Amino acid sequence: MRKIALLLILNIVALVAETELKDGNYSWFRGGSQAYLNVHKEKDNLYKIIGECLYGVGRKGGPHMGDLEFTAPLKDGKIVYTYKDYKFILYVNNDGSFDVEDNANTAIFGFNARFYGRFTSNDLPSFSCKKANSFIEHAICDNLQIARLDRKMARAYEMYWSAFFYEDKRKSLEKRLKKEQRAWIKKRNRCEYVKDYKNCLVTSYKKRIKELEKEFNHFWGYDD
Secondary structure, three states, X not given: OHHHHHHHHHHHHHHHHHOOOOOEEEEEEEOOEEEEEEEEEEEOOEEXXXXXXEEOOOOOOOOEEEEEEEEEEEXXXXXXXXXXXXXEEEEEOOOOOEEEEEOOOOOOOOOOOOOOEEEEEOOXXXXXXXXXXXXXXXHHHOOHHHHHHHHHHHHHHHHHHHXXXXXXXXXXXXXXHHHHHHHHHHHHHHHHHOOOHHHHHHHHHHXXXXXXXXXXXXXXXXXX
């Protein structure tokens, strides 16, 4: 009987741990859309959520934006927040990520700006470390600085890519960017054969991020 009771307690503890929402900064980005959330546990099971969502980050005139800030309890693995006609639901996943559902049929944010999507920690790279199968991918996953740089680079790439949506020569521009990115990845992967491969990766990522940001600014004439 004691063994059964102990197992039940351990299962409950494991369940609580699985649905724990950790403090930190989370985000998702795809094409011209991005969303960011800062999560902070205040007391008991109350969490303060501060966030910003953007749509059309590649537009010359800038993106449509929305922001929110609220405090709400985590109950049964989810946080629910409502304001007028707007509803925000956060579902905690077992792997530390969380999914957000919100209704887009509201005028409180800019056009098409919403938080809907899967959020992962900004301390993680742009790919799943569970699927890492090369020396370089494991090196990225094992180093916080490089993981953050990988995520930052991917965000810069997506932003630059999304700018092509508004151009007539979209296909040729996308083809050129893909070719450039493949060439950079091939060059980055050579860091495996460098003695100080970590520093090699940091340098490679910082240079690529700077290139992508410069090309985006030049594309819209921001650097004129």
